[in-house]
Amino acid sequence: MEDLKRGIPIPTIKRFPSYLRLLRQYLEEGKEMVSATTLAEELGLKPIQVRKDISCTGIEGKPKVGFIISYLIEAIVHTLGWDNATDAVLIGAGHLGSALARYEGFESYGLKIVAAFDIDKDKCGTKLGEVPVFPLESLKGYIKENHVNIGVVAVPAIQAQGIAELLVECGIVAIWNFAPKDLKLPENVVVQRTDLATSFAVLSAKVKRKIANDELSGEVDEW
């Protein structure tokens, strides 16, 4: 019960997909069991951390051998709620939207982009891979009829806030935002960013730190 309220730590949630990918690979290779030690080694984590993470799924292992791979996979998928496929609409059929619509990996997370919408009338009627593109005007009707509850935003920054508000108005409860803009929405709407700037900022900071440390330790490239 306490678990429901606070839930699994976000850092743990973020590591789950990595475990999942590796476990699925092991399963394909015909393996049946794996130890936390091995997972840690392969993913550059500490064994204790892997054990703590796994304990969040409720799965128990056997001392000396480890965990049953198929059980772990099932438990992680269930913990993330990826066992029930969720339909999503995509807003924005530009280059990024197009790449997202065609991305095949979503299937394994239980996410299905069922339709795309764009203001550009020329794009309407076309398809992004398997995903049909409709005019933005038909968004509300589509969402209501098909009970979609996730919206993927891939429009230019200037339009993002407006589109997000439109989605909320249409009854969408969760928004996955790829536009470089921080959205201001009611608290009960779940928003998750995938922000290239944020990711690159971390890369930049790490590079800067590395350079600083290299210089401190007197490392040189050539001499």
Next chain:
Amino acid sequence: MEDLKRGIPIPTIKRFPSYLRLLRQYLEEGKEMVSATTLAEELGLKPIQVRKDISCTGIEGKPKVGFIISYLIEAIVHTLGWDNATDAVLIGAGHLGSALARYEGFESYGLKIVAAFDIDKDKCGTKLGEVPVFPLESLKGYIKENHVNIGVVAVPAIQAQGIAELLVECGIVAIWNFAPKDLKLPENVVVQRTDLATSFAVLSAKVKRKIANDELSGEVDEW
């Protein structure tokens, strides 16, 4: 000195791009000063946190009024190392690679994708927006000649590890990985993922938590 070794906290680094976007917008609107309170309000953060973050840039404010916007922008850009443009090569000219090559926002982070590389010979000789596509064989030569030190990986998961190793072999020191695969590389190589699965996992977890909480508090959609 201590600062160099440990550096600015990663969570702070992650918030910098959001500050930056907002500050630049304010500057365009002709504003000159802004308080931490206003920034916090607009970004859904707490004022104390914004002040702590700003203190990492070394910028000092004036009680009652706040901070000089242009100084803040300059300081954040400098802190991130975005004041010196960095050249990067892109590996993989598929849909995602194409979207990345055409993305205009990189300019404001000091990142410039100067060339793309692909194994598919049909793609070579074409352009992704302004970015020319070359055969993978010419990667090593290009990197050496042009002193590129960032590699952006946008290839299928199965090829990611191999491509990353190739990049390291070519002398690349930082890799921005968009492939859904955890890379195993020497410690001195800086790796940053932009993993859709991770981002979607967080969204999924938040949705699950929200549903659980809504049920706990007895909220209903319709009755």
Next chain:
DNA sequence: TAGATTGTTAATCGATTAACAATC
């Protein structure tokens, strides 16, 4: 001046890590 905002020091909170007994 009065009051809002800054900057700093201390308290709290949450995640990671360490230590170690339990177990196969």
Next chain:
DNA sequence: TAGATTGTTAATCGATTAACAATC
């Protein structure tokens, strides 16, 4: 059995938040 690995409890670490004096 011996030794590797699990699971739990406690210690550490780092970031967030609170409290409050300084300041314009």
